[in-house]
Ligand SMILES: Nc1ncnc2c1ncn2[C@@H]1O[C@H](COP(=O)(O)OP(=O)(O)OP(=O)(O)O)[C@@H](O)[C@H]1O
């Protein structure tokens with residue numbers, strides 16, 4: 337039996353009269369990569385903001401490792417081991433890699449220089465752990481000099497350094513070339529190999545297909561399809577499945 341990390345049950349989120357989420361069930365198990373897909377406005381970001389505890393659901397239940405949690409918040413989400421790399425405000429590009437990794441919670445130590453050396457060592461270890469293989473960059477390199485995929489790597493390393501069991505990536509490859517996307521996939525595979533879980537958000541199925549074990553498709557605030565990569569076989573077939581859900585034949589509708 338897979339170890340259940342988190343489960344959302346019947347989550348509803350309304351913004352005034354707009355129902356952004358209309359009763360979502362979602363779970364993530366230990367060591368799996370879940371691809372959350374759907375068009376613009378489907379509710380993906382809202383859903384992960386709820387997971388991150390920064391948006392409060394209008395109704396619904398949240399379970400962490402099988403236990404119901406009340407008063408869900410950003411602090412409780414973090415304590416549950418959930419770290420989110422948000423779509424826009426991910427990194428301080430004028431700062432170094434090490435500064436970005438430890439931003440807001442610098443290691444405690446007696447002397448500044450000692451602490452810095454420690455942080456650099458830890459940053460180097462994290463970068464190795466996720467398979468950041470560039471020889472050009474050191475922990476002191478400025479993030480603005482890194483490629484898009486490498487920047488995602490820094491954000492992932494930061495999440496790991498915060499003891500994440502589940503890392504949520506909101507559209508990490510949307511603005512990236514194929515080569516850069518491959519870099520992000522490489523980091524994600526390393527994170528998975530370490531037993532952590534990932535929720536990978538995208539609206540391009542070709543961007544998520546190769547990396548996810550399981551897909552959850554959102555459409556206008558509802559889960560319209562849930563399937564595995566093994567079951568689906570190819571991105572083309574997943575797209576065909578989705579079209580079936582959106583436009584069933586008369587015979588299917590009658591079922
Ligand atoms: N703070 C808010 N106030 C009002 N409506 C909101 C708010 N946040 C989201 N919405 C609405 O909720 C719906 C879902 O938005 P959301 O950002 O979750 O979609 P998304 O799937 O992440 O889209 P995208 O692919 O464009 O990032 C949209 O109709 C959006 O306009």
Ligand SMILES: [Mg+2]
Nearest residue numbers: 380381382423
């Ligand atoms: Mg979004």
